[in-house]
Amino acid sequence: MLTKTLLPGQRARLAALGVDARRVGRVSMVTQLIAPKNVPVPKNSDELAEMVFDTAKMAPVMKDPATLGGWIKAYGDAQQGPGTVMNREVKEQIQATVAETLREQGLDPTPRNINRLNLDPDAPQARRAKGYNPKAPGRKLDKQYQNWSDYMSTIWAGNQSMEALQARSDITKVMNSFGSTVPSDGGFLIPEALRAELLRVSLETAVVRPLARIIPMDSLTVPFPTIDATSNATSVHGGIVGYWTEEGGALTDSAPKFGRVTLTAKKLTVYSEVPNELFQDSLISLEAFMNEAYPEAISWFEDTAFISGSGVYEPLGFLNAPAAVTVPKESGQGAATVLWENIVKAYSRMLPGSLGRAVWICNIDVFPELATMALSVGTGGSAVWIGNGDGAGAPPVTILGRPVIFTEKVNALGAEGDINFVDLGYYLVGDRMAMQAETSTHSAFSTDKTAMRVIERVDGRPWIQSAITPQNSSKKLSPFVKVAVRA
Known part of the structure; x- marks a missing residue:
């Protein structure tokens, strides 16, 4: 007005x-x-x-x-x-x-x-834009639902008011308008603004998704092209060969060999039981719960699959990538130890073009070994990673100039993959662009709770399918490098 x-x-x-x-x-x-x-x-x-x-x-x-x-x-x-x-x-x-x-x-x-827009980087609309997809099916619901409290009170099974029933019918109509594009699990489509908010918060605790290559999926299965490269010894990019030719000489044809990675959306279900009082009396607390607990849960289960998933009914994690290379332990190396040589040799197996993007992903159990590892010089040596000697201040957050991410989601100290050097630009995350939410007051009726679940469809798998033999070496290179078991 x-x-x-x-x-x-x-x-x-x-x-x-x-x-x-x-x-x-x-x-x-x-x-x-x-x-x-x-x-x-x-x-x-x-x-x-x-x-x-x-x-x-x-x-x-x-x-x-x-x-x-x-x-x-x-x-x-x-x-x-x-x-x-x-x-x-x-x-x-x-x-x-x-x-x-x-x-x-x-x-x-x-x-x-003059009604100016708020472009503060911490403003809700600016934060949501980082994961917001205007082509997502849930975008049609954005005008009706600006926050979680409004949306959850509408879809709550215990709300049988005429207004709520009509609103749920309207959400169903939006879902039906997309036909097979939005699979039905009995839940209600989540507005895109709220889905983007879930993803934004989850990115703050996620390891893989912020660094991976995100592929929007407009169907349950999406093929993504890749170059079938295995060796740079005589050609590059899977078959491109360069020839030096004299003036007027005949040209020699060469063509790369292409393959494809197929992303197939897998279903991730996050389930919880919420006291009915949150729906009835404290929608503010419910909104805080949806803004914090669910994003953290989603990022947790996504990460564990993107890192170590088997590929069967779940994403294929980079630790199980066919293209991954494993750096063997040193001769005589003790169990559950980390030597400077392990780090140096892992760095040397990274694709040279990925050295500017690669990060170290290590189990937090590895920290004591990293903090005390030393470079041997004859019968002496000195600490490599922490050198001030007084223990003051925070430890360095890089190794050989690349960031270190500590997490409990990779394998424990001494197991293969406790130390990883990876370029996650070679990891594809297929995002189905749709989430669904559903509530039930029946399954937890005796405890006066509402069962609530959020369903996300997502896939993840390595983009490159094979480690690459370099032109002048027999040691294969890869964007996924891990240190072998030291038992």
């Missing part, structure tokens, strides 16, 4: 611009954004600046708030699709420029009339 009161001097200035003051003078109306006809939409920032400071060109745009809003939206859509961070940034900059122009020309003495 917009209310605008003009001063006498402003009416005269608007009249000089050919603007009907009655359209903006002391009116109360619902504003519908309408793009002005026959008014050019700037293609870049230079054209925008030129047009904004041209009074004649801007007069049809600023004839009323609805037209101005429509013009801003048209420019934002032209620069970047709706729903993206860039789109919001464009709109914010346009609004700021227009507001400044209006103030300079005396057309808007009260800046609060």
